[in-house]
Amino acid sequence: MVTMSDVARAAGVSVMTVSxxxxxxxxxxxxxxxxxxxxxxxLGYEINLTARxxxxxxxxxxxxxxxxxxxxxxxxxxxxxxxxxxxxxxxLVVEQSGASRERxxxxxxxxxxxxxxxxxxxxxxxxxxxxxxIHPDVPIxxxxxxxVPERYHRVRMSNVAGARLATEHLIDRGARRVAVLGGKLSxxxxxxxxxxxxxxxxxxxxxxxxxxxxxxxxxxxYSIAEARGAIADALAGGTEIDGIFAVxxxxxxxxxxxxxxxxxxxxxxxxxxxxxxxxISEHLVPGLTTIDPDHAAMVTAALxxxxxxxxxxxxxxxxxxxxxxLIVRGTTRAHGDSVPSA
Amino acid sequence: MVTMSDVARAAGVSVMTVSxxxxxxxxxxxxxxxxxxxxxxxLGYEINLTARxxxxxxxxxxxxxxxxxxxxxxxxxxxxxxxxxxxxxxxLVVEQSGASRERxxxxxxxxxxxxxxxxxxxxxxxxxxxxxxIHPDVPIxxxxxxxVPERYHRVRMSNVAGARLATEHLIDRGARRVAVLGGKLSxxxxxxxxxxxxxxxxxxxxxxxxxxxxxxxxxxxYSIAEARGAIADALAGGTEIDGIFAVxxxxxxxxxxxxxxxxxxxxxxxxxxxxxxxxISEHLVPGLTTIDPDHAAMVTAALxxxxxxxxxxxxxxxxxxxxxxLIVRGTTRAHGDSVPSA
DNA sequence: TCGGCCAGATTTATCGTTAAATCTCCGTGG
DNA sequence: CCACGGAGATTTAACGATAAATCTGGCCGA
Numbered sequence: 001m002v003t004m005s006d007v008a009r010a011a012g013v014s015v016m017t018v019s020x021x022x023x024x025x026x027x028x029x030x031x032x033x034x035x036x037x038x039x040x041x042x043l044g045y046e047i048n049l050t051a052r053x054x055x056x057x058x059x060x061x062x063x064x065x066x067x068x069x070x071x072x073x074x075x076x077x078x079x080x081x082x083x084x085x086x087x088x089x090x091x092l093v094v095e096q097s098g099a100s101r102e103r104x105x106x107x108x109x110x111x112x113x114x115x116x117x118x119x120x121x122x123x124x125x126x127x128x129x130x131x132x133x134i135h136p137d138v139p140i141x142x143x144x145x146x147x148v149p150e151r152y153h154r155v156r157m158s159n160v161a162g163a164r165l166a167t168e169h170l171i172d173r174g175a176r177r178v179a180v181l182g183g184k185l186s187x188x189x190x191x192x193x194x195x196x197x198x199x200x201x202x203x204x205x206x207x208x209x210x211x212x213x214x215x216x217x218x219x220x221x222y223s224i225a226e227a228r229g230a231i232a233d234a235l236a237g238g239t240e241i242d243g244i245f246a247v248x249x250x251x252x253x254x255x256x257x258x259x260x261x262x263x264x265x266x267x268x269x270x271x272x273x274x275x276x277x278x279x280i281s282e283h284l285v286p287g288l289t290t291i292d293p294d295h296a297a298m299v300t301a302a303l304x305x306x307x308x309x310x311x312x313x314x315x316x317x318x319x320x321x322x323x324x325x326l327i328v329r330g331t332t333r334a335h336g337d338s339v340p341s342a
Numbered sequence: 343m344v345t346m347s348d349v350a351r352a353a354g355v356s357v358m359t360v361s362x363x364x365x366x367x368x369x370x371x372x373x374x375x376x377x378x379x380x381x382x383x384x385l386g387y388e389i390n391l392t393a394r395x396x397x398x399x400x401x402x403x404x405x406x407x408x409x410x411x412x413x414x415x416x417x418x419x420x421x422x423x424x425x426x427x428x429x430x431x432x433x434l435v436v437e438q439s440g441a442s443r444e445r446x447x448x449x450x451x452x453x454x455x456x457x458x459x460x461x462x463x464x465x466x467x468x469x470x471x472x473x474x475x476i477h478p479d480v481p482i483x484x485x486x487x488x489x490v491p492e493r494y495h496r497v498r499m500s501n502v503a504g505a506r507l508a509t510e511h512l513i514d515r516g517a518r519r520v521a522v523l524g525g526k527l528s529x530x531x532x533x534x535x536x537x538x539x540x541x542x543x544x545x546x547x548x549x550x551x552x553x554x555x556x557x558x559x560x561x562x563x564y565s566i567a568e569a570r571g572a573i574a575d576a577l578a579g580g581t582e583i584d585g586i587f588a589v590x591x592x593x594x595x596x597x598x599x600x601x602x603x604x605x606x607x608x609x610x611x612x613x614x615x616x617x618x619x620x621x622i623s624e625h626l627v628p629g630l631t632t633i634d635p636d637h638a639a640m641v642t643a644a645l646x647x648x649x650x651x652x653x654x655x656x657x658x659x660x661x662x663x664x665x666x667x668l669i670v671r672g673t674t675r676a677h678g679d680s681v682p683s684a
Numbered sequence: 685t686c687g688g689c690c691a692g693a694t695t696t697a698t699c700g701t702t703a704a705a706t707c708t709c710c711g712t713g714g
Numbered sequence: 715c716c717a718c719g720g721a722g723a724t725t726t727a728a729c730g731a732t733a734a735a736t737c738t739g740g741c742c743g744a
Contacts, residue, residue: 001479003730014694019732029692044477046452050396051730054699069436070421070621072414079412082438086445091454094411094436096424103428110388112433135386137343224625257625279412283566283599285627345700356724361702369722393700396729 002045011039022047053115062306063116064094065107067124071222072250072278074122077143080299081120090117101125113138118306127189139309141302145192153305155320157293159192162324163199166273166291167245169326171207173333175243175271178204179215181230181255182222182247193219196247196275214239219251227254228261235262242270249274249281249290256284256331272331286330298322344387353381364389395457404648405458406436407449409466413564414592414620416464419485422641423462432459443467455480460648469531481651483644487534495647497662499635501534504666505541508615508633509587511668513549515675517585517613520546521557523572523597524564524589535561538589538617556581561593569596570603577604584612591616591623591632598626598673614673628672640664 008015013032020028021036028036039045053059064081066074082092093116097107104125106112113119118139123131123146131142132149142154163180170178183197201211217234219226227246231254234241244259246252252274256266264270266286274281277292301320308315350357355374362370363378370378381387395401406423408416424434435458439449446467448454455461460481465473465488473484474491484496505522512520525539543553559576561568569588573596576583586601588594594616598608606612608628616623619634643662650657 001730005730015730016694016732017692020693023732027692032692044452046456048396048730049453049457050392051699052732054390054392054396054701055730055732056699068421069424070414070417072412072417075412075414075417078436079410079438082411082440086440092438094420094438096421096434096436098424098428110386111391114388115391224622228625253622254625257627260627280566280595280622283570283596285599285602343700347700357700358702358724359722362723365702371722374722390700393729394702396699396731397701397703398729 001048002043003048004045007036007039007043007045010043011036059115059117060089061091061093061116063113063119064092064122065097065119066094066122067097067104069094069096072280073248073276076279076295077122077299080295081303084299084303097123097125101127101130105130108134108136110134110136113140118310120302120306124191139306139313141305141309143298143302145195147190151317153309153315153317153319155298155302155305155322157298157322158324159195160199160202162275162291162293163196163245163247164203165199165324165326166275166289167200167203168207169289169328169332170243170245170271170273171203171209173267173271173335176209177212177215177240178209178243178245179217179234179239179241180245180247181217181227182219182251183216183245184218185213185216193247196245200245215241219247222248222251224250224254224257227251228258229254231255231258232261235259235264244270244272246272246274249276249278249288252281252288252290252331253284256288266331267333271333277327282329284331289329289332290327291324292327293324294322343390344385345390346387349378349381349385349387352385353378401457401459402431403433403435403458404460404462405455406434406462406464407439408436408464409439409446411436411438414622415590415618418621418637419464419641422637423645426641426645439465439467443469443472447472450476450478452476452478455482460652462644462648466533481648481655483647483651485640485644487537489532493659495651495657495659495661497640497644497647497664499640499664500666501537502541502544504617504633504635505538505587505589506545507541507666507668508617508631509542509545510549511631511670511674512585512587512613512615513545513551515609515613515677518551519554519557519582520551520585520587521559521576521581521583522587522589523559523569524561524593525558525587526560527555527558535589538587542587557583561589564590564593566592566596566599569593570600571596573597573600574603577601577606586612586614588614588616591618591620591630594623594630594632594673595626598630608673609675613675616673619669624671626673631671631674632669633666634669635666636664 004018005015008018018036021033064078078094085092095107097104113136120141120143122143128147142148142152145156145159180197180200182193184193187194204211217230219230244255246255252272255272259266259270266272274288274290277290281288281290305318346360347357350360360378363375406420420436427434437449439446455478462483462485464485470489484490484494487498487501522539522542524535526535529536546553559572561572586597588597594614597614601608601612608614616630616632619632623630623632647660
């Protein structure tokens with residue numbers, strides 16, 4: 001491996017001069033600079049980032065920690081962040097924590113966090129107490145929905161408002177028995193699924209429809225396959241449903257398949273709305289009505305919070321809540337349609 | 343930040359003893375070990391991985407470099423690899439190279455590669471010459487379809503065979519005008535799209551159907567949206583089609599939407615087959631007929647090749663080709679169905 | 685003529701860890 | 715009684731870079 005001192009020797013200068021050239025510092029003569037660059041080229045020298053990091057602290061790398069690589073939401077998130085970081089010369093690497101608390105904690109060991117200039121953390125398995133135990137000296141921005149200690153900088157969406165919008169829309173379009181797929185009634189550790197179930201029940205109450213606990217269809221994971229099975233089970237169990245608010249688009253995709261399995265038409269027999277507005281949702285058949293959390297704004301906000309901390313370690317924590325809006329597509333009926341006879 | 347020497351001082355031992363304890367080396371007395379561990383706990387010490395890496399070389403981290411985070415295929419790949427690595431105590435981090443040659447080259451700078459014990463590289467933008475220029479001292483396994491220099495260890499799928507299988511199946515089920523969506527006729531730098539178009543044209547030829555260049559529908563990116571648009575354009579242009587072999591499942595999803603836009607039914611009017619067998623493909627409506635490349639076997643093979651290099655830097659390069667099989671679902675007709683009158 | 689200053693370079697010390705060599709006892713066998 | 719071996723610890727010297735301090739001429743103005 002070629003090191004800086006190899007370059008220095010070959011160029012007849014000191015190691016420090018090579019370092020100065022490569023870091024674009026101004027205290028190097030023009031001809032010396034040229035000679036060094038030539039030798040760098042010639043020997044194929046590349047800097048050892050590990051050494052630089054140890055000495056200088058800076059890494060130029062931001063870490064994104066997500067629960068699962070194969071949930072589409074996280075893929076899209078990672079992609080957006082990566083694109084936003086590139087123009088600043090920063091660089092994103094993504095790690096998977098696994099959805100379990102244990103693995104999430106290990107992913108969050110100081111040891112691992114230290115490797116980055118900053119960390120964007122999308123945690124699901126951790127509760128307040130876990131997060132409270134972590135005292136990293138790396139700037140962190142939390143992305144996500146669970147309750148977190150005050151001292152964290154954080155970006156999240158309007159979960160309750162979004163769920164409410166979606167459910168109101170279903171009711172508005174004629175649904176009366178609206179299930180919440182993947183919902184969870186208030187738990188000790190509030191998380192995405194509880195907030196969204198909350199919005200669901202508020203919308204129902206407001207419409208004078210008492211939320212039926214039998215219409216809360218829980219899920220262990222938010223995978224397509226599990227959602228499909230859960231819908232099948234619910235329908236087989238005789239639950240009457242004419243609308244489904246799926247807590248994520250991924251889950252909604254499973255619902256679409258499950259309804260089809262049961263011979264039910266969407267939106268004629270059952271209307272469906274999701275949450276997240278994944279890239280794919282627009283291209284499903286029929287297109288998925290869903291809640292758009294303004295991904296671009298969230299990414300912008302997250303990076304702003306991170307930069308603020310990078311510049312000032314003592315910056316006041318900020319909680320940004322991104323607005324949501326309803327996107328109406330083909331899984332809900334056109335306005336004014338009446339319930340057709342099946 | 344707490345360092346090893348803080349721990350050493352507090353425990354009244356040398357730094358080296360702390361290091362020995364933490365690395366489970368045997369030359370430490372039982373009581374000393376205990377005391378050190380207590381102090382570690384008490385001070386909340388965590389090892390500095392950067393320093394360890396600089397000194398020892400080992401990082402315990404494998405890098406996976408993919409073109410795009412938001413193509414579902416790569417999310418699933420990353421997930422599988424991560425799961426496979428976890429039991430060995432290794433750790434996966436994923437980087438995005440961006441599909442462009444330029445950014446891919448920068449992702450592949452020695453500087454970046456050096457940070458990992460080994461690298462799994464899923465390259466698309468690089469050609470043979472680029473890859474030939476890279477001489478990393480990190481074990482690399484290439485995942486993917488483009489032609490690569492002999493010296494690389496590599497895992498790929500049977501592209502031609504898979505495409506042929508899919509196309510044969512479409513023909514077998516009655517399709518006569520089979521388009522290849524995302525296909526590319528032989529280019530200077532063969533890649534996934536050329537191999538799969540190859541399999542398509544061979545299957546046609548074998549069936550006595552001359553491949554019509556008008557049925558090759560090229561794509562710049564393999565995104566759902568672009569595929570949908572391309573199908574719309576092709577149909578609007580008057581191209582007659584009764585079967586589509588989409589070069590990836592992602593593209594097939596776009597085709598499904600595009601066909602629906604045009605009022606065509608799948609599989610009644612147009613049959614459709616994809617390639618990759620994504621997790622979602624099973625849950626589309628109708629379920630997507632596709633080629634399964636045996637993801638599990640590919641991951642196993644890739645990690646085996648990587649381990650081999652980790653153990654022996656001079657290990658002979660190996661090219662593993664994973665078998666494919668056809669998965670028949672609802673986007674192609676049942677055997678023996680005749681073409682229904684539209 | 686001489687001190688001062690600045691550009692352009694070098695020297696020194698260090699980041700936190702680990703490999704390798706070394707030291708220090710203490711028990712054992714001859 | 716002494717040499718020897720080995721367990722249990724320490725010391726020394728890096729890994730490859732950078733921050734901060736220092737050095738060296740040459741040019742300038744007074």
